[in-house]
Amino acid sequence: MAGITPTSKIIIVGSGVFGISTALWLARSSGYSDVTVLDMQDTASAGYDPLSGVDSASADLNKIIRFSYGSEIEYQRLATEAGQMWDEWNAEIAATPLEELPERLRDGNRKLWWNAGWLRMSCTDELGAFELETLKNMEREGIRDLQFRSDDDADVKRAKEQGWAHKLDPCRRQERFGTHKAVLDSSAGFVYAYKSCAWAQYLAKKAGVKMILDPVRGKVLDITSKENRSVVNTADGLEHSADLVVVAGGGWTPSLVPEVQGLLETTAGSVATIQIPKDRLDLWDRFGEENQPVIAWGSRQGKEVYSIPRDENGIFKIGWRKTKWTNFENVGKRRISVPKTAHVTEQKETRIPTDALNGIKEYIELNFPELVPLGISSTRLCWYTDSIDNSFVVDFVPGRPGLAVCSGGSGHGFKFLPILGREVVKILEGRGSETAYGRLWQWRSSKENKRNGLEEGELGPRVLSRQTMASETDWKFAN
Ligand SMILES: Cc1cc2nc3c(=O)[nH]c(=O)nc-3n(C[C@H](O)[C@H](O)[C@H](O)COP(=O)(O)OP(=O)(O)OC[C@H]3O[C@@H](n4cnc5c(N)ncnc54)[C@H](O)[C@@H]3O)c2cc1C
Numbered sequence: 001m002a003g004i005t006p007t008s009k010i011i012i013v014g015s016g017v018f019g020i021s022t023a024l025w026l027a028r029s030s031g032y033s034d035v036t037v038l039d040m041q042d043t044a045s046a047g048y049d050p051l052s053g054v055d056s057a058s059a060d061l062n063k064i065i066r067f068s069y070g071s072e073i074e075y076q077r078l079a080t081e082a083g084q085m086w087d088e089w090n091a092e093i094a095a096t097p098l099e100e101l102p103e104r105l106r107d108g109n110r111k112l113w114w115n116a117g118w119l120r121m122s123c124t125d126e127l128g129a130f131e132l133e134t135l136k137n138m139e140r141e142g143i144r145d146l147q148f149r150s151d152d153d154a155d156v157k158r159a160k161e162q163g164w165a166h167k168l169d170p171c172r173r174q175e176r177f178g179t180h181k182a183v184l185d186s187s188a189g190f191v192y193a194y195k196s197c198a199w200a201q202y203l204a205k206k207a208g209v210k211m212i213l214d215p216v217r218g219k220v221l222d223i224t225s226k227e228n229r230s231v232v233n234t235a236d237g238l239e240h241s242a243d244l245v246v247v248a249g250g251g252w253t254p255s256l257v258p259e260v261q262g263l264l265e266t267t268a269g270s271v272a273t274i275q276i277p278k279d280r281l282d283l284w285d286r287f288g289e290e291n292q293p294v295i296a297w298g299s300r301q302g303k304e305v306y307s308i309p310r311d312e313n314g315i316f317k318i319g320w321r322k323t324k325w326t327n328f329e330n331v332g333k334r335r336i337s338v339p340k341t342a343h344v345t346e347q348k349e350t351r352i353p354t355d356a357l358n359g360i361k362e363y364i365e366l367n368f369p370e371l372v373p374l375g376i377s378s379t380r381l382c383w384y385t386d387s388i389d390n391s392f393v394v395d396f397v398p399g400r401p402g403l404a405v406c407s408g409g410s411g412h413g414f415k416f417l418p419i420l421g422r423e424v425v426k427i428l429e430g431r432g433s434e435t436a437y438g439r440l441w442q443w444r445s446s447k448e449n450k451r452n453g454l455e456e457g458e459l460g461p462r463v464l465s466r467q468t469m470a471s472e473t474d475w476k477f478a479n
Pocket residue numbers: 013014015016017018019038039040041043055056057058059062063064065218219220221248249250251252253256268269270271319382383384385406407408409410411412413414415416
């Protein structure tokens with residue numbers, strides 16, 4: 001389809017990372033004057049805080065930021081550019097008067113991005129093959145210096161010189177197990193996710209983006225077309241017509257755009273938290289970002305657990321990535337996987353499967369036994385939008401003039417919040433085939449590509465209704 005121009009009327013469905021970054025770049029950097037974001041959740045009032053009742057992949061406490069992407073050079077380049085912008089956002093916020101900041105950024109910590117390091121820790125007495133391959137790639141890319149191998153004397157010496165040595169073995173595995181194999185990536189860290197989205201939304205509003213964030217007025221029921229324009233029907237009975245509708249609905253995208261079936265699928269990651277009490281100064285210090293890196297444990301070794309340093313309220317988040325769950329329901333005449341969350345969906349869910357909870361408990365018992373007496377404090381399913389090849393999908397929908405999709409975060413989209421929209425705008429302007437990202441994120445089919453579990457469908461082993469769910473009584477550890 002012909003691309004948009006700055007006078008086009010554009011509606012974006014979804015105020016998560018993909019929607020808000022697109023809105024920001026349309027209005028702030030490309031001069032688009034008629035951009036409206038619709039969301040069925042009031043992400044503005046709740047400040048994207050998952051503890052205040054927002055359910056989306058973007059509405060989270062914190063997310064991992066890494067710049068190394070193995071052999072995926074386009075993502076590595078974009079992540080590196082995003083990194084510079086995260087630095088700029090930190091500086092911009094620090095320079096903004098407190099009373100001008102969005103509410104969520106007035107309280108507590110105002111820094112979004114924390115360069116706490118990322119420790120990729122083996123669960124055996126060897127580094128995995130993928131880790132060794134990644135190090136070789138980094139050597140080739142000239143970024144090996146940012147990495148410290150825990151078993152390499154020269155690396156340990158450099159880590160000491162550069163103030164990273166105390167993060168090489170935060171679980172004291174060498175002392176406790178007589179072996180510890182890990183690589184610390186000193187370029188990585190984490191962001192406060194809800195504060196980052198609140199900041200991006202504030203910038204978009206300042207640039208003139210209109211927002212309808214409301215469970216009725218902002219809830220999109222379906223998208224049709226009339227006289228070659230897309231028409232969005234909202235739950236208040238109104239029709240909103242636009243030159244272009246961009247669906248950035250995260251895990252709800254397949255419900256709104258049937259054409260993505262076979263290309264995108266909604267799946268859930270399992271997350272738990274442990275509340276560290278403020279009066280436990282020993283733990284408070286150990287799990288703060290000054291001493292604790294982001295950790296990935298047993299990646300591609302069958303464990304797939306990660307943790308992020310405690311936040312300013314003492315919440316230590318642990319995630320289990322080994323299996324991504326599906327939840328099949330009827331949507332119109334289709335049976336597709338849709339989110340089942342704590343607040344937004346009709347059927348509420350705050351539990352995670354027992355397999356996931358056990359994986360998280362094993363990680364804690366082996367690596368942080370001092371947290372065992374505290375027990376798990378909460379669990380949550382957090383919904384991904386997976387694509388067939390883990391690459392994003394940003395393109396016009398074939399056969400649907402005036403409709404585009406911007407989704408497929410596949411568990412790694414958050415870090416691109418400051419920059420993603422720049423590339424999306426080029427695609428929406430019809431210049432996608434000229435750019436590396438336009439080609440990478442274009443509409444594609446699964447015929448010869450990796451299918452990423454999408455081929456399993458409702459008979460597959462990771463369907464949520466077939467799992468045993470963990471209850472609160474399981475949150476305690478056995479000893
Ligand atoms: C468990 C987990 C861990 C992750 N960890 C990381 C990480 O460490 N680092 C990283 O870079 N990335 C990570 N990601 C990926 C990242 O979070 C996502 O790529 C990104 O947040 C997706 O944003 P989104 O805008 O596509 O979707 P969402 O954040 O889900 O937003 C979609 C929005 O659309 C709205 N919406 C949906 N349907 C409708 C409708 N009908 N009407 C109106 N509004 C609607 C929703 O209310 C929601 O606000 C992780 C993802 C998950 C699930």
